Amino acid sequence: MSRPALLALCACVLVAQGMVAAVNLLVPQLAASTLHPSSEQLLWAVDAYVIVFAALLIPAGALGDRYGRKGALLAGLALFAAGGALSALAGDPSVLIAGRGLCGAGAALIMPATMSVLVHLSPPELRGRALATWTLSAGLGGLAGNVGGGLAGEFATWRALFWAVVPLGALLALAVALLVPRTPARPEASVDPAGALFLAGALLAVVYGIIEGPSYGWTSARVAASFGAGAGLLAVFTAYAVRTARPLFDPRIFASRGLRAGTLGIGAAFFGLFSLFYVNSQYLQYAKGYSPALTGLAIVPLTVGMALVPRLGARLQERTGPRLPVGVGLSLIGAGLLLVSTVDPGTPYALYALYLLVLSAGTGLCAPSLTLTVVAELPAHQAGLGSGLNTAAREIGAALGVAVVGTVLASRLHGNPADPAQAAAFTDAMGVALRAVAVALLVAAAVVVAGYRDHGRAGGAGDRTGTGRGGRSGRRNAAAAAEGAS
Secondary structure, eight states, rough: OHHHHHHHHHHHHHHHHHHHHHHGHHHHHHHSSSTTOOHHHHHHHHHHHHHHHHHHHHHHHHHHHHHHHHHHHHHHHHHHHHHHHHHHHHHSSHHHHHHHHHHHHHHHHHHHHHHHHHHHHOOGGGHHHHHHHHHHHHHHHHHHHHHHOOOOHHHHHHHHHHHHHHHHHHHHHHHHHHHOOOOOOOEEEEEEHHHHHHHHHHHHHHHHHHHHHHHHHHSSSHHHHHHHHHHHHHHHHHHHHSSSSSOOSSSGGOOOOOHHHHHHHHHHHHHHHHHHHHHHHHHHIIEEEEEOOHHHHHHHHHHHHHHSHHHHHHHHHHHOOSSHHHHHHHHHHHHHHHHHTEEEEEOOOHHHHHHHHHHHHHHHHHHHHHHHHHHSSSSSGHHHHHHHHHHHHHHHHHHHHHHHHHHHHHHHHOOOOOOGGGGGHHHHHHHHHHHHHHHHHHHHHHHHHTTTTOSSSSSSOTTOOOOOTTTTOHHHHHHHHHHHHO
8 A cells, every 4th residue: 555545544543533522621611602512412522423423334334335446535525524514604503513414414325435445455464563553543643633622722712623624625625535535445345235224223222321421320211211112123224134134244153252352352342441531621620720722632642552552563463463462451551540540639740650650551462363364254355344343343332431421420529620729629539539539441352352363473363263243264364355455
């Protein structure tokens, strides 16, 4: 793959991922804006992007496999820019929410398309490093979103942030059109409209329930109904998919221990990472007294490990298989959360930044191996579907991390966190929340490492037990992927 094409794809990932983080720093400005959103509308303005994004990822990946990934990427960029324009023009909270949802639909096409194009165009021996670059771009997107949102919150307006999406989308579409080669459409890849509807509905309901849990209570009728609908639709999808001739994907692929380990590992990593994201900006602003712009810059250490360590993780995976980088990486994320849980208003920033470096190094170490596992466990013609599954696991884990830490924080902090007198109470509650997340993550890490026990090198993917239709050896997957890329 040419370097300009790689840079164009990574820029698309960076922008799509950046919008997840940017709006969080603009919540105070949105709340005080002429839109006069209610607290629930404000929540939806933030969450509509994530909910639509997560719900459509797998069907969007399948669309790219069937009709061409470059076309899916260009369509995603067009939707993304249109959503930004609609959000910027909003004169009513409902229009802002619709614009955010449209951006999420565009991102759902962008993320799997970029990853599957990388997989298709990279030689098998370099695929792990290409995915490490993709992981780096996603991490830098979080930085760009935090910095951009912080700068907009302090020196511009929320509308300026959304307007910036329009020329960015246009420039990226031009770069993709000129620089990224087409990958062949795969008529054998199934889109399966009925299955896509069932699965998107299930993911929508589950993510909605996770996000609403802290606000309404995990046992409330609304949240219980959401989880019940998600479980029911998932059961319907499973029953339908095992009986239809050409399903969106065969649920029996999860008979592969490697695929189960990879998806759980990705979800666990982003469960920990986004639990920190939720409290990080609050700690820096409420407890340390930083401005929004300075807060965005203070998060930079989180990207250092994501920038420098993924290639090390990819090389380690090539030499030893995925078990070592995944186990060490997830453990470092848990350790970083435990370290951050000890901070208080008087903690020096340099020490806090060191704790962030530990967590970011863990993310950079494990993410390439986890991503490669999920992609390699599926046939080459379903690379987009594998990319969608990978990113869906990220988003569900992220939503769950925010929900869990938010719930624990709300249960232990009863004052206004913006009140300087509440700074110590806030950090105490934050510490309890992060320790709870760290323990859950370390338990998940043990399960993930156990799931990798039969995985050797040669790409690090493939369940060597060969169980079910999803069980394939690592060598068969590498050969299939190489054939698909040729």
